[in-house]
Amino acid sequence: MSFLSGEVVNLLLSSGVGALFQLMGAKANAQADMMKQLTANHELEEKSRDKVRNNTNSFFMMTRRVIVLACVFSIIVLPMVAPLFLNVPIYIQTEIETGTDWLLFSTQGTEMAWTEVNGIAILSWHKDIILSIIAMYVGSSIAKAR
Secondary structure, three states: OOOOOHHHHHHHHHHHHHHHHHHHHHHHHHHHHHHHHHHHHHHHHHHHHHHHHOOOOHHHHHHHHHHHHHHHHHHHHHHHHHHHHHOOOEEEEEEEEEOOEEOOEEOOEEEEEEEEEOOOOOOHHHHHHHHHHHHHHHHHHHHHHO
16 A cells, blocks of 8 residues: 555545535535524514513404403303303313223223213313413513513
């Protein structure tokens, strides 16, 4: 291998290292450009959100209120009040575990069934929705107070 003298090896290694550094620099520039683009997109999204939040159009505000009140009425109020006045049963989906477990042999399974409930049914998700609505209005009033 007489053709691989010290100068040739030095030339090849220097070229390889230079190419590697060039690729690393190009990757860093691409990431920097991507971050600039993401920042610009985020700023546009924030401007759009601020436009919606600061919209003083009374029709827009009334439409949002009607949507919220319709959801609250249909999801929370109606299922709780209807059984009191209309004698309408409420059906709740429940899980029923079937089968047995015998050492190595298991025939256990879970089936879904609809169970009739008379009276007022307050489920866990009713509480979650009510807490979310209260937190949203309290949070927005705190933000407006600042």
